[in-house]
Amino acid sequence: MPRPILATVSIDAMRHNLARVRERAVGRFVWAVVKADGYGHGLANAARGFADADGLALIEFDAAARLRAHGWRRPLLMLEGAFDPDDVAQAARERLALVVHEARQLDWLQAVDAPGALDVFLKFNSGMNRLGFAREAFRDAFARLGRIAGVGRVTLMTHLADADVPGGADEALRRFEAACEGLPARRTIANSAATLDVAAAHGDALRPGVMLYGGTPFGDGDARALGLRAAMRLESRLIAVQQLQPGDAVGYGSTFRAQRPMRIGVVACGYADGYPRHAPTGTPVAVDGVPTATLGRVAMDMLTVDLEPVPAARPGSRVELWGDGVSIDAVARASGTIGYELMCALARRVPVRVEDGAAP
Numbered sequence: 001m002p003r004p005i006l007a008t009v010s011i012d013a014m015r016h017n018l019a020r021v022r023e024r025a026v027g028r029f030v031w032a033v034v035k036a037d038g039y040g041h042g043l044a045n046a047a048r049g050f051a052d053a054d055g056l057a058l059i060e061f062d063a064a065a066r067l068r069a070h071g072w073r074r075p076l077l078m079l080e081g082a083f084d085p086d087d088v089a090q091a092a093r094e095r096l097a098l099v100v101h102e103a104r105q106l107d108w109l110q111a112v113d114a115p116g117a118l119d120v121f122l123k124f125n126s127g128m129n130r131l132g133f134a135r136e137a138f139r140d141a142f143a144r145l146g147r148i149a150g151v152g153r154v155t156l157m158t159h160l161a162d163a164d165v166p167g168g169a170d171e172a173l174r175r176f177e178a179a180c181e182g183l184p185a186r187r188t189i190a191n192s193a194a195t196l197d198v199a200a201a202h203g204d205a206l207r208p209g210v211m212l213y214g215g216t217p218f219g220d221g222d223a224r225a226l227g228l229r230a231a232m233r234l235e236s237r238l239i240a241v242q243q244l245q246p247g248d249a250v251g252y253g254s255t256f257r258a259q260r261p262m263r264i265g266v267v268a269c270g271y272a273d274g275y276p277r278h279a280p281t282g283t284p285v286a287v288d289g290v291p292t293a294t295l296g297r298v299a300m301d302m303l304t305v306d307l308e309p310v311p312a313a314r315p316g317s318r319v320e321l322w323g324d325g326v327s328i329d330a331v332a333r334a335s336g337t338i339g340y341e342l343m344c345a346l347a348r349r350v351p352v353r354v355e356d357g358a359a360p
Helices: 011-024 035-039 043-049 061-069 085-094 103-111 135-145 170-180 192-197 328-334 339-344
Strands: 006-010 029-033 055-058 076-078 096-100 118-124 151-158 186-188 232-244 262-267 284-287 290-295 303-306 318-322 352-355
Touching (some): 006 011, 011 029, 011 043, 011 192, 011 352, 035 043, 035 339, 043 061, 061 076, 076 085, 085 096, 085 103, 096 103, 103 135, 135 151, 135 170, 151 170, 262 318, 318 328
Parallel strands (some): 029 055, 055 076, 076 096, 096 118, 151 186
Antiparallel strands (some): 232 262, 232 318, 262 303, 284 290, 284 318, 290 303
């Protein structure tokens, strides 16, 4: 009999979240970001869920090749651009749009005999200081791209470091607008946070990521309050119940000790499944649909939960680690991380079921 842990990926939730993006910025081109294996949801699942997107954006060239092989004919945008000249050649063969953020990539574009015009996204460093050209180099790169025969349409882009805080995008937008002044090209700026909260960043095209999977891009709050639906549900079962007496400890390191007689449940889920090891006592969880919390230290294959709010719980009771009832954002916040990490950290040993209400 298989271990009772299961992740469920909802294609319907992905479609719903994409529709929410379109509601926020009517008429914009939408790049659905599917890097990191669709934020841990599976690349093929993401392609199904975002079939109505105008294009998909990612960083992995092997994944782009798989998308083309499986029939995706719409645009694909490589968010970190080429890593070597062979990537430019692949982009030419498979019609991949390339971000250009440093001088070597310009050299590679010039050297490759592209059979068709490559669309290029020229990246400006507006303050994050990861990828992108400074202002003068950005304008020089735009002029150079105009002289490269294999380059087609050029789009201007930047990435916002602080769009998740009020006013955090203002200075980056000012810098970007100044750098782009007079350059005749489309613009793409908005990530999930800016899509939701910075209308001035909507530009011509959006690049939402985590919101498409039902996670909030903001440091607090809940994605459900933004009208988003969880695209991943992680569930397991109780495999044991223990009765503690005052002073009894739970788990490695004895980090939790009972102050009174209490029942606890042992769940078949641990950090080897992708649950955060550093989740402290009190991290939210639900047993048979009833909210409760974890106790003690998360182990490789198990964690423990408080059964006081669920007196009828027994071995076999259903446990939701995150999903529809337990927000992945709340679990991440309790664990000192973000929902993105939990999505991407789902372990390969966890079986995945796909739900698609539109499937025949």
